[in-house]
Amino acid sequence: MATAQLPPSIEIFRPGRHIDDAGAVHEFSDADVAGMVEAYDPAVREAPLTVGHPAHNLPAYGWVKRVARNAAGRLVVDAHQVEPQFAEMVAAGRFKKRSASFYPPQHPNNPKPGQWYLRHVAFLGAQPPAIAGLKDFADDDAGTVSFSEGEPGPAANPPHPPHQEQSMTQEIKDAQDRAAKAEADAKAALDAKTAAEAEAAAAKAQLAQFAEQARRDRHAGFVSFADDQVKAGRLLPKDKDAAVAVLETLADAQPVKFAEGGATKEVPPAEWLKGLLAAAQPVVSFGEFAPGTAAPTAGSAQGLSDAEIDSRARAYAAQHKVSYAEAVSAVASFTA
Known part of the structure; x- marks a missing residue:
């Protein structure tokens, strides 16, 4: 299954008259927005993707790789290094609103003084996913400017009701538990398969060993029989090896059936030949x-x-x- 990704060219801002989350009015021209694109340099300061605003010391769930303008003149971003769980929640519609935060041109922390610089992109509308080990974005928000989608002012990002936060936390925990169980089940199945394959290989090797020993014992029996016939004078010494080879070949043949005394008999070819040789008159x-x-x-x-x-x-x-x-x-x- 492919890892979830955020779509490219996510719109976060546009030129025009805006009221920031603190209620202040700002006018942004096309040139201002173009300056945001020109100023952004991830090698200097990379803007994180957050849930809510860094004032709450929330972690980064991804990073802004590129800032650009689309055909409509709006500011868009491409993200990378996005946490899969966060991307899945965005794809599921958990975060339907976004808030772009900027360093004003004269802000002391602005890495490109004189231009508006993207500080972070905040996703709003749901409880943050519980992902351990994410890098925090610890940055004082004093003097920064944030613009949220929807109604202006502080009310644009109201706190989540406790029951909603608890529901989201439980949902994430359940998903983590299901993933852990699936991983454990897959490991158990792999271990069982490995054990079964090892057992089958051992049984096959033992069977081959038994078959080889049986072949050796059979050959030794034929040699002993031929020696006895030579000693009895029923088999010439020069014919001993040939007799053993013929008995070896006949030993793997199917039993033969024949009529004798009104009844049908069945006998292995090798045993029939041994009986014939044993009953023969001595040659010398x-x-x-x-x-x-x-x-x-x-x-x-x-x-x-x-x-x-x-x-x-x-x-x-x-x-x-x-x-x-x-x-x-x-x-x-x-x-x-």
Whole structure:
């Protein structure tokens, strides 16, 4: 939501015959008003925006940035550094009257002697907003001249009834309380969102950790199974890594369905392959035979380790241009 601002070119004065708030009559020509524009220099003395007159030591709710004349020849001002709450009250019509206060040409505090100089622009018609920490405009109003909109004289800015002041104070307090509650609610919502995101991230990391550990355990199980099949002679040593890789791939596949004995069965592909390998006949028999026992059959390899059998079988297959299985059988026969 955009911060409230005062409109540009706020009219505060015009040439002509005026009666100041003290009842004195003054005549202002076009040249006098033009001199006000020429004299104003915020770098020398910046005129504040006030509620009421500085005689009451009221704070500044903004500052006059520029003084100019509009097409009708009236004195207008542009403001800046305006308190948002004050700007909102002006926009809501809380201050419908304005009073321009000037240093007369010969006033001792006039920063530009010889010309009328804008002292402040007072907004009239409502209780000042309760904004803490605003700079006071402590300036003795003796000898200054103020002109208010509406009827001339002291009655143009009557005191506010006590009930009106209390109502305005309560209204401002309620607005401040609502703003504080909205800020607290927004902070609580942000904290809850941050906590939920952190909890979700922790859960995701833990799930990933569990999944990785499960993958490692599964791989270790497949390796152990393949080792057992090699030792039993149902799997050749050279095929161990391939068997593990195939089991890893099948482990992520959907279960397969097939008919058996008039019933439909469902089995994971990896488990089916493990069962098939475990039930197969040994490809080759490894082991040592004591003297006097029956001679080993073809396909045995007496006294050789798996690595030695594998090495001799590969060499035999390369030399005789036969399959690895035939080479293993031949090596076993020679050894026997």
